[in-house]
Amino acid sequence: MADRHNRDIDRQPAPLPEPLPVPTVDAHAHIEIVTNEAPDSDAVRQVLDDAKSVNVDRIVQVGYSAEQSQWCVDMANAFPGRVLAAVALHPNEAPVVPDLEADWAIIEKLAQDPRVRAIGETGLDYFRTEPALQKRQQESFKWHIDLAKRTNKALVIHDRDSHDDVLSILLEVGAPEKTVFHCFSGDVEMAKTCIDRGYILSFAGTMTFKNAPALRDAVKLVPHDQLLVETDSPFLAPSPHRGALNTPAQIANIVRAMAAERDEDVAELATALSVNAERIFGSFA
Known part of the structure; x- marks a missing residue:
């Protein structure tokens, strides 16, 4: 994540969009x-x-790391009513940290903070992780799943080039009651599988990209109560600002794109997404 960090802070943010009709x-x-x-x-x-x-x-x-998860907790406590936190080791961090168990202990302690409402982002990422390290990544994913269940918090999954193994591990060990696929990247068939299992699919600016028709097909299928929206800021600014620094304000553009694909009223969809977030993560107050 550090290399991406250095690249992204030098970019200009995407311009502020037109406000949504409801929060x-x-x-x-x-x-x-x-x-x-x-x-x-x-x-x-x-x-x-x-x-x-x-x-x-x-x-x-x-x-996405022990140190940065502490930053998340501190931010959530600095802005009550506006911010909640999730804590975890990113799947690309898990195979390379010097002492995985020590970092797990930090994450478990942070998870006790009342402003922490999810364990994430965890999961699998085979795009950057060589096969020799994938077993360690899977071990870390299973540990985070267990932590989410023990703390009764949502699980936030990062899944890149690893759909089959992510789904298999969730079946093997049992998914938490609230399991979120962050920045959903699967096709229609995967979306149907996730919907049938009761998982929550969160869509980002990627669904607005020209090369992502599968995501636009998938977003049409998801029931209201299994749908979230995200920016993954500072990555993945939606079209027409692809390549700009992404910020949470761009949710307005993504929600409008989702509403157009689903043939829904923007205000009704935004309200449903808000209700889902509070049901999954709890009150922001």
Whole structure:
């Protein structure tokens, strides 16, 4: 994640979109990469204020390492009512950290904070992880699944080039009651499998990309109560701003794109996404 961090903070943010007619939630963001500042800084507050100006008034700040998960917890505590946290080791971090068990202990301790409402992002990523390290990645995924169940928190899954193994492990060990596929990247058949199993699918700006017709087909199928929206800021700014620095404000553009694909009213969809986020992650108050 560090290399991506350095690249992204040098980009210009996408322009603020037209406000949504009702408030809604960004279910997955990495604000520390957007700002490269302290969790209670003016820069972080400005990102939140920009989002609120377009009616994106709540954000789930998501962890990917032990150190950065602490940042997430600190941000959530600095902005009650506006931010909740998720904590975890990213699947690309798990095989390379010097002491996996020590980092797990940090994540487990952070998970006890009342502002932490999810364990994530965890999962599998075979795009960057060589086959020799995939077993360790799978071990870490199983540990995070167990932690989510023991703490009764949502599980937030990162799944890249690993669909079959992610689904198999969830069946093998048993999925938590609230299991979220962050930045869903599967096709229609995978979406149907996830829907049948009761998983929650979160769509990002990728569904607006020209080369993603499968995602647009998939988003049409998801029942209201199994649907979330996210930016994955600072990555994956939606079209027509692909390549810009993404921020939570871009949820407004993604929701409009989702509503168009689903042939739904924007306000009704935004409200449903907000209700889902509060049901899955709890109150932001």
